[in-house]
Every structure is written in structure tokens, then in C-alpha cells.
Amino acid sequence: MPDPAAPGTLRPGGRTARIREAVLLAAGDALAADGFDALDLGEIARRAGVGKTTVYRRWGTPGGLAADLLADMAEQSLPRADTGALEEDLRANARLVVRTLDDPRQGRLFRALIAASLCNEQAAEALHRFYAVRVDEWAGCVRDAVARGEVPDGTDPHGVVAAVSAPLYYALLNTGRSLTEADADRAARAASTAARAGVWVTG
Incomplete structure (x- = not known):
């Protein structure tokens, strides 16, 4: 799976973009808190210092606002690694996941968004889209590994990437403990070992 979004740079776009940025920042703060x-x-x-009518007209519902927040996070997420070795690429992915989930604000924000997805259809669809975008971005690491002959032909790139962050999210949601780089490295090593062994070869 992909990394949760790391904050990026402000994109230009005039007043509309500034309003969106202010509203999404306020929404993220509220979700995290x-x-x-x-x-x-x-x-x-x-909180954002904008007109209530503007917010209701553009986002409509809390679910719509959460969905746009996730879309923005996907747009600003960091690009995949390209080290020339699958395990190193996956380690970079896993460490980015750990840094984000262990961040005081981002970790709480993702817990809130995951919880929202369980009770709000718009939030659920947006979370699925977010992860689809990020998995597809990092799947290039696996495609490159196939091309190098590092893993077998027919290896499912999306399955391998998802296998990297799955244990990290499990730890986040089910144990509540802080994640470490050792957790990230173990997850990357397990996924790359399985990929080399053909576990992720599909029909």
C-alpha cells in the first residue's frame, strides 16, 4: 500500500485555491483533534475565515469535505522511490508510511479518516481512491523489478505494494503502539522476499 500523504507545497491558483487551502487545513486540524x-x-x-455559504456550496457535507481533503493529500504525496533494487524501494515506502503514521497530527488525521470511512459513504469512496492512487504510484517499483528480472514475470505490483503497509496499518489500528523504522524494514523485507519467491504471481 501507499504512504499516507506527506504535506507538499502550496499550489498557485488565486483566491479559489487559497480558500480551498484554508478550509482543508481547518478540516484537517478538526479531524486530527x-x-x-x-x-x-x-x-x-x-476557523478558515471564509463565508459559511461558500463552504456549504462547494463541499455540501462533512463527507464531501473529508473526500476533498483526501484528494488533496493524494495530490501532494511524495513520488515513489527509484533506487534500482526492489527491497530498497519498498523500504523507502514503508519508512514513509511509518513517519507519517507516527507524526502527531498526521497519525491522528488518518485514524479519523479511516473511522469516517466506516460510517460515511463519501469518505469511504475517497479513502479507496486515495489508496488506489498511492498504490499505483509505488507499483512502478515492482514493475521495474520485473523488468530487471529481480522478481518473476506475472508478479502483481499492487499486491506487493499493499503487502508492505498492511502490517503497519494493522499495528496502528490494533495495537496502538508507536511504529519504528525496524517495523518498516521488516515489512519491506517480508514483501520483497515473498515477491522474489513468486507469492504474488497471478494467473
Whole structure:
């Protein structure tokens, strides 16, 4: 799986872009602090310093706002690694996941978005799209490994990438403990070893 989004740089785009940035920042802060229930559009408008009508017209519902926040995070996520070796590429992916999930704000934000996806259809669809974008980005590492002969032909790139972050998300959601680089390295090594052994070869 992909990394959760790492903050990027401000994109140009005039007043509309500035409004979106302010609203999404306020929404992310509210989610990280208080969860999905904190996404009251009127309160987000107040925090962002924009008109309530603007927020309701553009985003409509808390689910719509969460969905746009995820879209923005996907747009700003870091590109995949390209080290020339599959395990090193996957290690970079896993360490980025760990850094993001262990970040005080980003970790809470992703917990809130995952929780929102369980009770809000818009948030669920947006979370699925977010991960599809990020998995596809990092799947290039596996395609390159196939081309180098490092892993067998027919290896499922998306399956390998998903296998990297799956144990990290499990630890985040089910144990509550802090993640470490050792966790990241172990996840990358397990996924790359399985890929070389043909575990992810599909019909």
C-alpha cells in the first residue's frame, strides 16, 4: 500500500485555491483533534475565515469535505522511490508510511479518516481512491523489478505494494503502539522476499 500523504507545497491558483487551502487545513486540524464528528461545516468556515455559504456550496457535507481533503493529500504525496533494487524501494515506502503514521497530527488525521470511512459513504469512496492512487504510484517499483528480472514475470505490483503497509496499518489500528523504522524494514523485507519467491504471481 501507499504512504499516507506527506504535506507538499502550496499550489498557485488565486483566491479559489487559497480558500480551498484554508478550509482543508481547518478540516484537517478538526479531524486530527476531534475526529469526524468535528466536521461541522459552519465551524470549519469560521476557523478558515471564509463565508459559511461558500463552504456549504462547494463541499455540501462533512463527507464531501473529508473526500476533498483526501484528494488533496493524494495530490501532494511524495513520488515513489527509484533506487534500482526492489527491497530498497519498498523500504523507502514503508519508512514513509511509518513517519507519517507516527507524526502527531498526521497519525491522528488518518485514524479519523479511516473511522469516517466506516460510517460515511463519501469518505469511504475517497479513502479507496486515495489508496488506489498511492498504490499505483509505488507499483512502478515492482514493475521495474520485473523488468530487471529481480522478481518473476506475472508478479502483481499492487499486491506487493499493499503487502508492505498492511502490517503497519494493522499495528496502528490494533495495537496502538508507536511504529519504528525496524517495523518498516521488516515489512519491506517480508514483501520483497515473498515477491522474489513468486507469492504474488497471478494467473
